[in-house]
Structures are given as C-alpha cells and as structure tokens.
Amino acid sequence: MIDFFQTIGGAILTPLYYAISAVLIGWHKLWGAIFGPASGIAWILSIIGLTLVIRAALIPLFVKQIKSSRNMQLIQPKVKELQKKYGHDRERLAQETMSLYRESGTNPFASCVPILLQMPVFLSLFRLIDQAAKDPTVERGLMTETLNRQFGDAVFLGAKISDTFLSTDLWSVRVLALVLVAAMTVTTFTTQRQLMSKNMPADALSGPYAQQQKLLLYVLPVVFAVGGIAFPVGVLFYWTTSNLWTMGQQFYVIRNNPAPGTPAFKAKQDRDAEKARRKGEPLPQETVPDVVVEEEPKPQARQQPKKQTRSQRKKTGGSGGAGTPKKKPDPGDPPSS
Structure with a gap:
C-alpha cells in the first residue's frame, strides 16, 4: 500500500520537479x-x-477568488432568509443554500484555492531542498549533482538553506528560522484580518461564510507556526514571500475596487470626493448618500363648490334629475303650487 502511494505521489510530483527546477535554475543563472x-x-x-x-x-x-468572495458578500441577506425559513431542516437548508450558490456563480471555498494549488509547489520545493542536502547524487528534475551540492550547502545569514529549526543546535539558524516563521504567521493573519475588517459588509459578518473566514483567520496561522519549525529555511523564504505578495495584492484590490457596503468602499468614496473637491470637479455619483429623505406630499386643497344665484339653485332643485339633491326651501321663495 505504501509503495502504491509513493508511486502515485512520484507521478504527480515529477512534472512539478521539472517545472520548478527550470524556473529556479533560470533565476540562479542570473x-x-x-x-x-x-x-x-x-x-x-x-x-x-x-x-x-x-x-x-x-x-x-x-x-476568480475576488469575484466569488464578492458574490458571497452580496448574497448574505438571501442566505439569512433561507436560514430563517429552513432553520428547522438542516438538510433542506443545505440544499437550498447550495442551489443559491450555483445560481449566483459563487464558490464558498474559492478563498482556499490559491493556497491549495500552492501546496504541491511547496511540497516539491521542500523535497528538492531536502534531497539536495541529504543525497546530492539523486537528481530531480533539472537539478544536477553540482547544483544539488550548491543548493544544499548554500549559507545565508549564517544558516544553510536546507537547515530547519529542529535539525540544528546553532542559535543563529534557530533565530533566523523563528523570525521567518513569525513573519509567515503574522502575514497570514494580517491578510485574512484585512479582508474581514475592511472588505466585508455587516451582513457578511455572520452566517456560514463568516464562520469559514474566522476559521481561516485563526487556524491557518497556527498551522503554519507549528509546521514552520520543520520547514527548511529556503521553504520559509518561499512562503513568507508568497504571503507578502498576497497581502500587497489584496491591499491593492481592497483600496481600488472594494466591495459595496464595506468600510473600504466608504473610504474610497471619501478619497474620491476629496480628490474631486481639490480639483474643483463635481462630486462623483457614488458619493451621493444611499438614503434620500423625500418630502411628504402636500395635501391637495379642497375644491369649493361654485356659488350659484337663487334662480340657478331653483332650476337645479326643480330639475328632478336622478341623484340630484333636493333644494332646501328658502323662506324668501314663493310657495310652490
């Protein structure tokens, strides 16, 4: 059974070894x-x-992740309606919720896709560094024995790239590894916190989607912090750099294209209004308040009946038309025959 899984793992990772080593060697030549x-x-x-x-x-x-995340935020009111309607029937609630996701083109797990796709790359780089340090004669991908020896023995800030916090007693290595683990953990937490605090409307801060985000907010940093002490220094540099990219990319998107109804959206409206004010231009359309107080309609004036003469009233009262009100007798009028 173990041999079977090793064969499957090798078949999956072998193409990645070639792709990763090709990029790595290209940069190394530079x-x-x-x-x-x-x-x-x-x-x-x-x-x-x-x-x-x-x-x-x-x-x-x-x-795609940003679009899916935005759709998740926009459909939260509908999700809450489903929870109120089918809260007593969890199976029906799950079916209706998934149907809503399909109709809106939303994937609740889209935020995990970039991380999941990076895991094979992460594992392949880990194996390349580990193999280069343990047995440089084994060539993986395009890494020759010479490159393996250079890679495994390369020293940066007093630590080998292949060293881990657990594999050495040198304090210089352990301090560098701890700094990188802390940086990896903090950037992971900051990225998730940035998304929840600035680019999620109030309606999206409760419900299944919010629970998923809160889970990622606290679980991922813990996983990286615990696992990081077993990662080689080179792998820690990879993951920390990847987290910094994610944080910068997300900051750019939240600042320039925030989701409607979020604190980031309000901040962008204020910046646009201030910029237009400095240039003397009319305020942007989106800065108009969402709530417009309408004036109550004034009651229409009651139309007074036209004043009639005595002879007109006499004619009207004597017409005997259907529905015509009877004229009240006037003391000054001659008695009728």
Missing part, C-alpha cells in the same frame, strides 16, 4: 552571475524569483 553560483544570496533570490513566477501565474485564480 543571480549566480552576480553573487557567485554557490552563494546563499543567489539561491535565496532564486527562491524569491520562483515565488514571484508562481504567484503571477495564479493571478487569474485570484481574480
């Missing part, structure tokens, strides 16, 4: 020509370059 092929800074910058290439390739998925 930085190695500047700092030396065996220098730690050349390999660290190559890992950072690999991270940037991977994250740039994931931009289309990030766009």
Whole structure:
C-alpha cells in the first residue's frame, strides 16, 4: 500500500520537479552571475524569483477568488432568509443554500484555492531542498549533482538553506528560522484580518461564510507556526514571500475596487470626493448618500363648490334629475303650487 502511494505521489510530483527546477535554475543563472553560483544570496533570490513566477501565474485564480468572495458578500441577506425559513431542516437548508450558490456563480471555498494549488509547489520545493542536502547524487528534475551540492550547502545569514529549526543546535539558524516563521504567521493573519475588517459588509459578518473566514483567520496561522519549525529555511523564504505578495495584492484590490457596503468602499468614496473637491470637479455619483429623505406630499386643497344665484339653485332643485339633491326651501321663495 505504501509503495502504491509513493508511486502515485512520484507521478504527480515529477512534472512539478521539472517545472520548478527550470524556473529556479533560470533565476540562479542570473543571480549566480552576480553573487557567485554557490552563494546563499543567489539561491535565496532564486527562491524569491520562483515565488514571484508562481504567484503571477495564479493571478487569474485570484481574480476568480475576488469575484466569488464578492458574490458571497452580496448574497448574505438571501442566505439569512433561507436560514430563517429552513432553520428547522438542516438538510433542506443545505440544499437550498447550495442551489443559491450555483445560481449566483459563487464558490464558498474559492478563498482556499490559491493556497491549495500552492501546496504541491511547496511540497516539491521542500523535497528538492531536502534531497539536495541529504543525497546530492539523486537528481530531480533539472537539478544536477553540482547544483544539488550548491543548493544544499548554500549559507545565508549564517544558516544553510536546507537547515530547519529542529535539525540544528546553532542559535543563529534557530533565530533566523523563528523570525521567518513569525513573519509567515503574522502575514497570514494580517491578510485574512484585512479582508474581514475592511472588505466585508455587516451582513457578511455572520452566517456560514463568516464562520469559514474566522476559521481561516485563526487556524491557518497556527498551522503554519507549528509546521514552520520543520520547514527548511529556503521553504520559509518561499512562503513568507508568497504571503507578502498576497497581502500587497489584496491591499491593492481592497483600496481600488472594494466591495459595496464595506468600510473600504466608504473610504474610497471619501478619497474620491476629496480628490474631486481639490480639483474643483463635481462630486462623483457614488458619493451621493444611499438614503434620500423625500418630502411628504402636500395635501391637495379642497375644491369649493361654485356659488350659484337663487334662480340657478331653483332650476337645479326643480330639475328632478336622478341623484340630484333636493333644494332646501328658502323662506324668501314663493310657495310652490
């Protein structure tokens, strides 16, 4: 059984070894020509370059993630209505909620997709570094024995790229590893917190979607903090750089294209209004308050009946038409025959 899973894992990871090593070697040729092929800074910058290439390739998925996240926020009032209507029947509630997701083109797990797609890359880089340090004669992807030795023995800030917090007794290595683990944890937490505090309307802060976001907010940093002490320094640089990219990318989107009804949207309205005020331009359309107080309609004046002469009233009273009110006798009128 173990051999079966190893075979499956090898079949999945082998193409990734070639793709990742190709990008890594491409960057290493650039930085190695500047700092030396065996220098730690050349390999660290190559890992950072690999991270940037991977994250740039994931931009289309990030766009889909943003759209799905925005749809989740917009349909929260409908989700709450379903919860009130089918709260007593969990199975029916789940069916109706999933139907609503399909109709609105929303994927509640879209926020996890970039992280999940990076995990095979993360694992492949981990194996390349680990193998280069333990047995450089084993070539994976395009990494030759020479490159493996340079990669596994490269030193940056007193620590080998292949060292982990648990694999060494050197305090310089442990301090660097802890700094990177802390940076990885803080950037993960800040990214999720930024999304929840600035780009989620009040209606979206409760319900299943909010629970999912809160789970990611607290669980992911803990997972990375606990697992980070077993990651090589090179892998920690990869993940920290990836988190910084995510944080900057999300900050740009929230600032320039926030979801309606969120604090970030209000802040953008204020910035646009201030910019228009400085330029002497009319205020943007979106700065008009959402609630407009309408004036109560004035009651129409009652139309007074036209004043009639005595002879006109006499004729009217004597017409005997259907529905015509009878004229009240006037003391000054002659008696009728």
